[in-house]
Amino acid sequence: MEESFNLKESLEGITTKLISWLDSIILNLPNFLLAVIVFILFYFIAKYTGKLANKLLKRSVKQASIRQITVKVIKAIVILIGFFIALGILDLNKVLTSVLAGAGVLGLAIGFAVQGTLNNTFSGILLSFLPEIQIGDWIESNSYAGAVYEINLRNIVIKQSDNNYVVIPNSKILEEPFKNFSHTSRSRVMLECGVGYSSNLEEVKKMTIETIGAHFKQKENEEVEFMFTEFGGSSINFVVRFWTDVQKNRDILIAKDIAIIEIKKTFDKNGINIPFPIRTIDFSNTLKTEKE
Known part of the structure; x- marks a missing residue:
């Protein structure tokens, strides 16, 4: 009997609590709707503020990464302002105070949990301002x-x-x-090749430098450099270095393509051989068979 009475009291207490919550929700519904409207309004304000800030920054800041990170920070600040105003409309000052008071402790806990993420965040800020x-x-x-x-x-x-x-x-x-590659407008391209041992090395050097110089204009303090590097297995190898306009890796590939075609034309015209690897097989030790 006593257990039944306690159960009845518990159900009545829960019902009373739910009714009080429902009354609070109904009473605060206008404030809640107003808070939602304010937050949405600040979201759109942040969006258009970001666009305006980006237009203004384009006039004075050339680096796009700086503009992007600045716009994101401005938008985040505007949204946070809208969030705190919405809490004020809901008369959640105590909640707001608790949030701000617990932010430090929560920040330390989260900081230990997401050290890698925070590292990337700070690295992103540094990269945005890195010229x-x-x-x-x-x-x-x-x-x-x-x-x-x-x-x-x-x-x-x-x-x-x-x-x-x-x-x-x-x-x-x-x-x-x-x-x-884009930090400098000019870059030195290095191309390796080889010629046959019977070639006139002085002539090879001269005609290679002239060929490269004719197709790649060298500016002040720039020159075509040619050096023989080694006695290879089937050729005497060399490297030719020259300057050209380079903004990305594709520009280097294009320069090498032109240089290879023109060097091959020059060598063919002057009878210079570019040998491919040769393997010699010796059959001097013949196998003899004797028939009894």
Whole structure:
């Protein structure tokens, strides 16, 4: 009997609590709707503020990555302002105070849990302001090569020559070496080749330098360099180095393509042989058979 009475009291208590909550929801429904409208309004304000900030920054900031990160920070600040105003409309001052008070403790806990993510975030901020790497630059890093498509707070996105995108964590870019082809307008191209042992080496050197110089104009303090490097197994090998306009890896491939075609034409015209590897088989030890 006593257990039945306690159960009845518990059900009445739960019912009373639910009714009080329902009354609170009905009473606060206008404030809740107003808070939602304010938050949505601030979301659109953040969107258009970001566009306006981007237009203004284009006039004074040339680096696209700096503009992107600045716009994202501005939008985040505007949305946070709208969030706190919405909490104020809901008369959740105590909740707001608790959120701000617990942010420090929660921040420490989350910080230990997501150290890698925070590392990438700070690395993304540094990369955004780093002049050595910008949107559109052609880079090589972490065994990948491509044009920088995006720099955000988590990773850097590059578009490879095969039209595929590669996502690399920001910390990997800062911790590993990277090569930027777009940072300089000129680059030295190195091409290796070989000629037959019967060739006149002085003539080979002269005609190679003249051929490269005719197709790749060398500017001030630039020159075509030619050096024989070794006595190979079937050829005397050399390397020719020359300067050309390079903004990405494809420009180097194009320069090598032109250089190989023109050197081959010149060598064919002057009877210079470019030998391929030769293997000689010796049959001097013949096998003899005797018939009894």
